[in-house]
Amino acid sequence: MSCCGAQMTAEEADAVAGLVTAKLSAFLKTLRDNSFAVGLGEGRDAAALMATGYAQKPDLLRSAFKHLFCARKTDWEKFDGLFDAFWLGRRVRNRSTVAGSTDPGKNPALKSLKDKTSKGDGATDQVPSDGSDDREGDGEGRMEGASRIESISSTDFRKLSDPAELELAHAIAADLARAMRSRLTRRERARSRGYRLDLRRTIHGNICHGGVPLRLVHRRRLEKPLRLVMLLDVSGSMSMYTGMFLRFMHGALDEFREAEAFLFHTRLAHVSDAMKDRDPARALDRLSMMAQGAGGGTRIGECLSDFNRYHAARIIHSRTCVMIVSDGYETGNADQLEREMAALRRRCRRIAWLNPMMGWDGYAPVSSGIKVALPYVDLHAPAHTLQSLAALEPYLARL
Amino acid sequence: MSRTEIGERLTNAGYIADRELVTAISLMQMLRRPLLLEGEAGVGKTAVAYGLASVHATEVIRLQCYEGLDQSAALYEWNYQRQLLAIQSHQGADAGVIEDQVFSEKYLLERPLLAAIRRQKPPVLLIDEIDRADEEFEAFLLEILSDFQVSIPELGTIAATSIPHVVLTSNGTRELSDALRRRCLYHYVDYPDVERETRIILARVEGAGTDLALQIARMMEAIRKEDLRKLPGVAETLDWAAVLVGLDISDLKADPEAVYETLSCLLKTREDKARFRREVTERLLGRVA
Numbered sequence: 037m038s039c040c041g042a043q044m045t046a047e048e049a050d051a052v053a054g055l056v057t058a059k060l061s062a063f064l065k066t067l068r069d070n071s072f073a074v075g076l077g078e079g080r081d082a083a084a085l086m087a088t089g090y091a092q093k094p095d096l097l098r099s100a101f102k103h104l105f106c107a108r109k110t111d112w113e114k115f116d117g118l119f120d121a122f123w124l125g126r127r128v129r130n131r132s133t134v135a136g137s138t139d140p141g142k143n144p145a146l147k148s149l150k151d152k153t154s155k156g157d158g159a160t161d162q163v164p165s166d167g168s169d170d171r172e173g174d175g176e177g178r179m180e181g182a183s184r185i186e187s188i189s190s191t192d193f194r195k196l197s198d199p200a201e202l203e204l205a206h207a208i209a210a211d212l213a214r215a216m217r218s219r220l221t222r223r224e225r226a227r228s229r230g231y232r233l234d235l236r237r238t239i240h241g242n243i244c245h246g247g248v249p250l251r252l253v254h255r256r257r258l259e260k261p262l263r264l265v266m267l268l269d270v271s272g273s274m275s276m277y278t279g280m281f282l283r284f285m286h287g288a289l290d291e292f293r294e295a296e297a298f299l300f301h302t303r304l305a306h307v308s309d310a311m312k313d314r315d316p317a318r319a320l321d322r323l324s325m326m327a328q329g330a331g332g333g334t335r336i337g338e339c340l341s342d343f344n345r346y347h348a349a350r351i352i353h354s355r356t357c358v359m360i361v362s363d364g365y366e367t368g369n370a371d372q373l374e375r376e377m378a379a380l381r382r383r384c385r386r387i388a389w390l391n392p393m394m395g396w397d398g399y400a401p402v403s404s405g406i407k408v409a410l411p412y413v414d415l416h417a418p419a420h421t422l423q424s425l426a427a428l429e430p431y432l433a434r435l
Numbered sequence: 436m437s438r439t440e441i442g443e444r445l446t447n448a449g450y451i452a453d454r455e456l457v458t459a460i461s462l463m464q465m466l467r468r469p470l471l472l473e474g475e476a477g478v479g480k481t482a483v484a485y486g487l488a489s490v491h492a493t494e495v496i497r498l499q500c501y502e503g504l505d506q507s508a509a510l511y512e513w514n515y516q517r518q519l520l521a522i523q524s525h526q527g528a529d530a531g532v533i534e535d536q537v538f539s540e541k542y543l544l545e546r547p548l549l550a551a552i553r554r555q556k557p558p559v560l561l562i563d564e565i566d567r568a569d570e571e572f573e574a575f576l577l578e579i580l581s582d583f584q585v586s587i588p589e590l591g592t593i594a595a596t597s598i599p600h601v602v603l604t605s606n607g608t609r610e611l612s613d614a615l616r617r618r619c620l621y622h623y624v625d626y627p628d629v630e631r632e633t634r635i636i637l638a639r640v641e642g643a644g645t646d647l648a649l650q651i652a653r654m655m656e657a658i659r660k661e662d663l664r665k666l667p668g669v670a671e672t673l674d675w676a677a678v679l680v681g682l683d684i685s686d687l688k689a690d691p692e693a694v695y696e697t698l699s700c701l702l703k704t705r706e707d708k709a710r711f712r713r714e715v716t717e718r719l720l721g722r723v724a
Contacts, residue, residue, distance in 0.1 A: 073617055103620040106621040107617060108621070109473060111621070236515060244534070246526075247519045350609065
């Protein structure tokens with residue numbers, strides 16, 4: 037091995053190799069900190085590449101590492117900046133690393149989530165401890181859950197100020213999502229009787245009987261699970277309800293095999309991953325970062341446009357119910373809202389609009405936002421009490 | 436094979452690659468990993484596989500994925516009809532002998548995955564639109580792509596004669612698993628820039644002059660900046676260029692009416708068409724031509 041014409045000793049070569057390895061592993065750590073999924077295999081391949089001369093050409097090395105370490109478009113877009121910052125010492129325009137703690141106290145909804153999560157119960161399966169130990173397994177537990185619902189379910193969330201009551205309401209929402217999920221699967225199972233015969237496999241399976249079809253093979257029904265996409269309005273006018281629905285979303289994300297969650301106010305944030313995060317503190321950090329600006333106005337049309345443009349193709353399939361939770365007070369352009377609702381309508385199976393205002397006496401959907409949206413909505417339902425959430429279940433089961 | 440050589444071979448095959456793609460292909464050889472291509476529909480992901488095939492002077496074996504795709508359609512299947520006929524014609528013979536006979540190579544139908552690992556010369560295995568297949572299939576694919584061998588209960592294990600060059604494409608209709616992503620090299624295929632799109636038009640559309648190709652490429656760049664539901668891809672560009680050449684148009688600005696009339700090659704939804712009125716076309720033409 038030679039460097040600048042001079043011969044390196046074995047020790048020097050080892051030292052150089054050690055430095056390169058250390059630098060490379062620091063880079064791998066940087067990538068992981070920026071949520072790149074980089075494993076040992078990639079690290080080994082990267083080291084091999086550096087040893088084969090790629091290290092001498094930064095552009096080539098960047099391109100090679102980019103292909104090796106990126107796994108999705110978001111990685112692809114931020115890789116060059118990270119590489120240049122790390123290896124070439126250039127400034128990066130957008131800070132990519134996930135910032136540490138963010139103050140969640142600004143938004144009461146997020147705060148209530150923090151109160152929950154800080155108790156160490158990141159999972160949503162929390163049920164009130166009183167008398168609910170036998171909840172799982174048999175029907176009785178669920179009955180008892182139902183009786184709890186009765187006592188509190190007709191209370192408007194706005195009036196739920198007692199933390200214990202709030203906690204209970206949150207737990208019931210999670211329960212409800214679970215009940216909806218299990219009913220759905222039971223119904224799906226019941227409906228899937230009456231299989232068709234799979235002739236090809238029947239013939240194959242009966243070759244040992246000389247082709248006489250003694251054993252019939254039935255075609256397996258392809259089960260496509262229901263997908264629930266929730267879009268939650270976290271603007272100022274909804275602040276009373278946000279805590280409740282966040283809790284409900286969290287429950288639903290856990291309970292439905294396929295669910296996606298978005299928050300919107302003046303812009304849209306995809307929060308499924310953040311809400312699924314097992315580490316409660318980190319989940320909250322991520323959520324509060326995404327929800328920055330919550331509590332202000334609402335631009336439903338613009339947010340729906342973002343949703344249709346950047347997320348719908350990936351997220352919506354033929355068995356998707358889109359659930360929009362909003363009071364429909366649009367501070368943006370109503371025409372745009374109508375256009376985007378029409379586009380959304382074409383894509384998904386059903387749109388349910390849950391409106392907390394509907395529970396108020398004398399409420400009529402006359403605001404410009406809700407008026408243009410309603411023609412495209414299959415279900416416009418009140419959502420100010422737990423009862424109203426529970427009433428959604430038969431509707432979802434029809435999907 | 437050097438990177439320059441890869442680039443040249445791709446160009447000769449009519450695929451104008453950017454430098455990053457050339458790096459990706461040279462890495463595929465070196466690290467023996469599959470290449471996962473993502474990007475909008477119509478940017479030429481599938482064409483990369485065919486370009487790669489001409490780099491290695493080999494064939495493409497394509498597995499088109501769809502919902503419900505299963506092993507028998509992807510890997511192998513027995514030819515039941517012929518098996519039954521054989522059984523019928525050997526009535527009375529020893530059952531064991533018949534069984535050995537009907538479960539032999541002669542009655543095995545190769546599907547793309549099996550075919551790909553049994554070729555003498557490594558082919559390009561194109562697994563197209565993997566995001567359309569179910570998650571179960573994706574998991575099964577992981578297994579075969581790591582072992583490159585297939586176990587057929589009646590025949591035993593068939594090991595790969597040669598390891599194919601694997602290219603996977605995805606349009607992002609479903610999120611792929613991390614496990615699959617991590618096994619692959621990743622390349623995001625973006626819309627080409629004006630210079631590359633011009634070269635693509637020149638390479639693929641006979642009779643297109645440099646001026647026209649440049650005008651078309653600039654126009655495409657402008658159209659893609661408009662707020663459309665379905666942005667036109669490279670395939671659409673080529674269609675449009677072919678139509679314009681067919682109409683003997685050599686300067687877009689000289690005949691805005693013809694440009695407007697032929698925009699149906701690019702705009703594929705009613706709303707996009709409605710949005711692209713004559714004034715819009717002329718405004719864009721004014722800017723680019």
